[in-house]
Amino acid sequence: MYKAKIFVNYKPSVLDPKATVIQQTLTRLGQTNVDSVMVGKYFELVLQGNEAAVNEQVAKLCSEMLANVNMETYRYTLEEVEA
Template sequence: MYKVKVFVSLKESVIDPQGTATKSALQKLDFSEVEQVRVGKFIELTLNKTDKNIEEAVHEMCKSLLVNEEVEEYAFEVEEVQGK
């Protein structure tokens, strides 16, 4: 079995209103050192071994459903784990 951690974030060129609001809130809470916040999402998948290459399968999942490639980019880590 494999555990895959997918990290999705907005492309640098895309305005991040949630990040802007979070930055403002942190600064109001007296965290003045915060200069920029970008908010993304984290997706964890557990996969059984497949006939496909694991990385290829994850890329297909991201492109088909998990990521909007118009405005988001992604990276992922694959870890082999013992089955239950």
């Protein structure tokens, strides 16, 4: 069994209004040393199968469902877990 930890974020060229609001609020609160903010999504999936098959499945799930590949990028890690 493998646990996939998936991170999805906007591409650098896409405006992220939530991140902009968070950064402006931090500045108003006196946190002036924050250079940038990135907002994203995080998923954890536990899958059965061998590493190669799980890796292929997770990549497909990310590109077809979990991320809008026109606007977002994704990355993931796999870690082996006990059943």
